[in-house]
Amino acid sequence: MLVWRKSSYSGQGGDCVEVADDVIGLVPVRDSKDPDGPALVFPVEAWSSFVAGVKGGEFPTS
Numbered sequence: 001m002l003v004w005r006k007s008s009y010s011g012q013g014g015d016c017v018e019v020a021d022d023v024i025g026l027v028p029v030r031d032s033k034d035p036d037g038p039a040l041v042f043p044v045e046a047w048s049s050f051v052a053g054v055k056g057g058e059f060p061t062s
Contacts, residue, residue, distance in 0.1 A: 006032060019047075 002020035016032035020039075027047040030039040042050070053059060 002028060004030065004032075004035070 003022070004018040004020050007017045007019060018030050018032045018035075020028040023041075025044055027042045027044055028039045029042065029047075031037060
């Protein structure tokens with residue numbers, strides 16, 4: 001069973017992304033508003049690159 005946690009970069013308005021740790025080589029991601037819905041699964045390298053881009057401001061919010 002996966003243990004989900006909310007991303008520290010999720011918004012305060014309920015629009016949250018959750019990720020599951022401890023899946024070797026993969027990062028499952030889901031919408032916290034739909035915990036029984038589908039999850040996307042990314043290779044660790046792709047997720048790490050995405051997170052680095054978010055932290056680096058590559059995806060402006062406005």
